[in-house]
Amino acid sequence: MFKNKKMLVLLTLCFTLLVAGCGKNAGTNQESDVGNSSNSGDKITINFMHLWPEGVSAGQNKIVNEIINEYQTEHTNVTIKTEVLDNEQYKNKLKVLSASKQLPDVGVTWAAGFMQPYVEGGLFAQVDDLLTGSLNDKFVAGTTEAYALEGHTYALPLEFNIAPIYYNKAIFADNNLQVPTTYEEFKNIVKVLNEKGIAPIALGNKDRWTGSLWYMYLADRIAGQDVLANAIQGAETFKNEGLTKAAQEVQALVDANAFNKGFNGLSNEEAKSEFLNEKAAMYLMGTWELPNFTTNTEISQEFKDKVGFFKFPTVEGGKGNIDSWVGGPGVGLFVSENSKVKEEAKAFVEYFVQKWGERSVTGAGVIPATKVDTASIELPQLYTDLFNEMNKASSVTLFADVQMPANAAEIHLNQIQALFGKTVTPEKFSELHDSALSSQ
Amino acid sequence: MDKVMSNKKIIALYILPALLFIIAIVYVPIILTGYYGLHKWNGIGAMEFIGLENYAALLKDQTFWSSAWHSLLLAIFSTLSLVIYLVVALVLSSRIKGSNLLRKIYLIPMLLSSVAIAQLWLKIYHPTNGILNSFLASLGITNTPEWLANPDVVLYALFIPILWQYAGFYILIYYAALKNIPKSLEEAATIDGANAFQIAYKIKLPLAMEVVKVTIVLALVGSLKYFDLIYVMTNGGPNGASEVMASYMYRIAFKSYDFGYGSAVGFFLLIICLVVTWIVRKLTANKDQTQYS
Numbered sequence: 001m002f003k004n005k006k007m008l009v010l011l012t013l014c015f016t017l018l019v020a021g022c023g024k025n026a027g028t029n030q031e032s033d034v035g036n037s038s039n040s041g042d043k044i045t046i047n048f049m050h051l052w053p054e055g056v057s058a059g060q061n062k063i064v065n066e067i068i069n070e071y072q073t074e075h076t077n078v079t080i081k082t083e084v085l086d087n088e089q090y091k092n093k094l095k096v097l098s099a100s101k102q103l104p105d106v107g108v109t110w111a112a113g114f115m116q117p118y119v120e121g122g123l124f125a126q127v128d129d130l131l132t133g134s135l136n137d138k139f140v141a142g143t144t145e146a147y148a149l150e151g152h153t154y155a156l157p158l159e160f161n162i163a164p165i166y167y168n169k170a171i172f173a174d175n176n177l178q179v180p181t182t183y184e185e186f187k188n189i190v191k192v193l194n195e196k197g198i199a200p201i202a203l204g205n206k207d208r209w210t211g212s213l214w215y216m217y218l219a220d221r222i223a224g225q226d227v228l229a230n231a232i233q234g235a236e237t238f239k240n241e242g243l244t245k246a247a248q249e250v251q252a253l254v255d256a257n258a259f260n261k262g263f264n265g266l267s268n269e270e271a272k273s274e275f276l277n278e279k280a281a282m283y284l285m286g287t288w289e290l291p292n293f294t295t296n297t298e299i300s301q302e303f304k305d306k307v308g309f310f311k312f313p314t315v316e317g318g319k320g321n322i323d324s325w326v327g328g329p330g331v332g333l334f335v336s337e338n339s340k341v342k343e344e345a346k347a348f349v350e351y352f353v354q355k356w357g358e359r360s361v362t363g364a365g366v367i368p369a370t371k372v373d374t375a376s377i378e379l380p381q382l383y384t385d386l387f388n389e390m391n392k393a394s395s396v397t398l399f400a401d402v403q404m405p406a407n408a409a410e411i412h413l414n415q416i417q418a419l420f421g422k423t424v425t426p427e428k429f430s431e432l433h434d435s436a437l438s439s440q
Numbered sequence: 441m442d443k444v445m446s447n448k449k450i451i452a453l454y455i456l457p458a459l460l461f462i463i464a465i466v467y468v469p470i471i472l473t474g475y476y477g478l479h480k481w482n483g484i485g486a487m488e489f490i491g492l493e494n495y496a497a498l499l500k501d502q503t504f505w506s507s508a509w510h511s512l513l514l515a516i517f518s519t520l521s522l523v524i525y526l527v528v529a530l531v532l533s534s535r536i537k538g539s540n541l542l543r544k545i546y547l548i549p550m551l552l553s554s555v556a557i558a559q560l561w562l563k564i565y566h567p568t569n570g571i572l573n574s575f576l577a578s579l580g581i582t583n584t585p586e587w588l589a590n591p592d593v594v595l596y597a598l599f600i601p602i603l604w605q606y607a608g609f610y611i612l613i614y615y616a617a618l619k620n621i622p623k624s625l626e627e628a629a630t631i632d633g634a635n636a637f638q639i640a641y642k643i644k645l646p647l648a649m650e651v652v653k654v655t656i657v658l659a660l661v662g663s664l665k666y667f668d669l670i671y672v673m674t675n676g677g678p679n680g681a682s683e684v685m686a687s688y689m690y691r692i693a694f695k696s697y698d699f700g701y702g703s704a705v706g707f708f709l710l711i712i713c714l715v716v717t718w719i720v721r722k723l724t725a726n727k728d729q730t731q732y733s
Contacts, residue, residue: 118484206678265589279568406695
């Protein structure tokens with residue numbers, strides 16, 4: 001092939017030069033980018049990573065892009081570069097990026113337990129100053145606190161959610177069922193629906209936090225909100241009589257065939273489709289599902305008109321209040337501590353949170369963490385009703401898996417699946433929770 | 441050309457880029473994983489050196505051993521199924537009608553991505569609308585199994601798509617090996633009066649043995665580190681009933697935020713794979729040892 005080895009060496013050298021040349025080019029490009037952004041007043045690029053892909057969260061995606069476009073028009077020197085990932089992938093990517101301290105300038109985070117390692121690792125910037133600026137007094141009480149650690153706020157919340165039980169009015173009417181206010185009535189509904197061959201409750205417990213909602217509500221209604229809240233924080237034992245009773249009630253519901261068949265192997269999405277296809281009558285889920293029952297044009301109006309909600313019923317002899325909810329802030333925005341454009345990123349977050357509050361209600365049908373004047377805008381009835389319930393809430397207990405530190409949350413979630421699958425006794429369930437939370 | 445290739449320096453020059461790549465992408469991370477395993481680390485903050493504590497905890501970790509048992513079961517099943525693949529390949533390689541088409545049909549699962557296969561089988565296993573339970577219901581079975589929710593069934597329900605996924609791959613390898621056997625041997629045997637079974641058993645099989653050994657190692661190690669379908673279909677659930685070593689490692693590192701312990705699990709997994717490979721090589725070694733792995 002080749003006449004002699006000189007030629008071969010020459011050829012190799014050529015390739016080496018070519019490759020090296022490419023590398024060099026890329027290198028200089030990057031450098032000039034960095035140079036630009038650190039120089040305020042000149043061109044600035046803010047990297048923004050979020051989790052509302054066009055396919056899954058069309059409404060949110062549109063609003064995000066609108067806000068970014070407006071911001072760029074108002075601040076011509078700023079370019080916002082977005083990276084969009086799906087929920088689970090987002091969490092993984094954030095984790096990987098944090099290991100190399102290369103978080104985006106602005107990103108999405110969850111409250112409390114999720115945020116803790118990032119804050120302790122010094123990756124999130126404090127945003128206390130933003131709370132006193134134009135956003136002063138704009139947040140719903142109790143939302144920013146979930147993003148605070150040791151007196152400092154590390155992210156600004158975008159959403160606020162509570163979890164009602166959605167139900168299919170048509171199925172209820174066909175079977176002469178009334179909205180339950182007591183747990184006995186609720187159990188009766190389960191019984192009647194089962195006799196008619198309709199799955200009473202849609203539950204996708206492969207995702208585990210879905211089952212956690214049921215346990216939390218039962219715990220809240222039986223043992224009382226303060227006991228539940230203390231137990232999650234490790235200040236009360238899960239062996240508390242009321243909490244063990246709640247675990248027993250979960251298994252009683254499973255025995256009564258309250259949930260759709262095979263729930264432990266179904267994802268939340270699959271369970272939701274049972275409810276959307278009217279194969280199941282009830283669905284306990286956060287208010288982030290509201291768009292699907294109000295504004296989402298891909299779901300038929302006929303079905304949307306059938307959806308109502310009720311509060312988790314009170315349990316006889318229980319200490320809970322019917323106006324006590326499980327819920328809490330959804331996602332919030334953080335600014336990276338290592339960002340080269342920290343101040344600009346903060347300004348963008350401030351702008352974003354404000355605009356999000358104005359837009360998300362009508363555009364995406366979600367409930368923002370900032371205060372909303374429901375009287376001034378036209379809103380779907382379901383939305384307004386839930387919104388008013390939220391303002392009446394006696395307490396809102398933050399989702400257990402969000403509140404607990406990551407490894408305790410993982411044990412909690414696995415035990416929830418075991419509890420629903422009846423592979424663990426309520427007593428053992430309590431015991432494992434205690435040991436998980438005390439080892440922190 | 442010969443002259444060039446006999447020059448040691450030139451050989452080194454050509455090997456170097458690939459070697460550097462492999463060191464940077466494979467070996468350095470392996471060593472780092474072992475190193476991280478010696479620490480208490482949440483993946484973000486400071487690392488705290490704790491010696492062999494993670495590995496000691498691992499040996500006592502029941503969840504790890506149950507997931508190791510699941511991995512082992514998968515390894516056993518996939519190795520046993522090699523026999524079936526070999527039989528299929530033997531049939532396909534003999535001149536039967538439509539063998540060409542059949543070969544392509546067997547290969548299709550391999551062309552699909554794992555996630556697509558997972559979605560497909562999630563639909564098949566759906567407890568109420570799934571094709572499998574619909575079929576069982578039409579046969580008059582009222583209490584149809586909850587394939588992915590029942591802790592006693594879920595693992596085996598997952599094995600089926602996993603085996604199905606790789607069937608085409610092994611059949612193709614065997615097919616190629618059997619096609620390589622010279623026709624003259626087969627003809628000579630036929631003249632001597634051997635029947636099809638004898639040809640397969642006495643001639644084709646011994647000649648394809650080296651390839652069979654390679655596939656045993658591939659199947660064993662592939663099963664021990666298996667992850668994708670399980671992750672998508674059950675995420676190791678319900679409550680660890682379908683957890684395998686790799687999914688357990690993922691859960692520890694990315695869900696429980698315990699990178700130190702997760703790394704220890706990963707490193708241990710590597711050691712198990714190496715030991716298994718070594719044992720299989722020892723067991724299948726013959727006098728004129730051929731290196732294949």
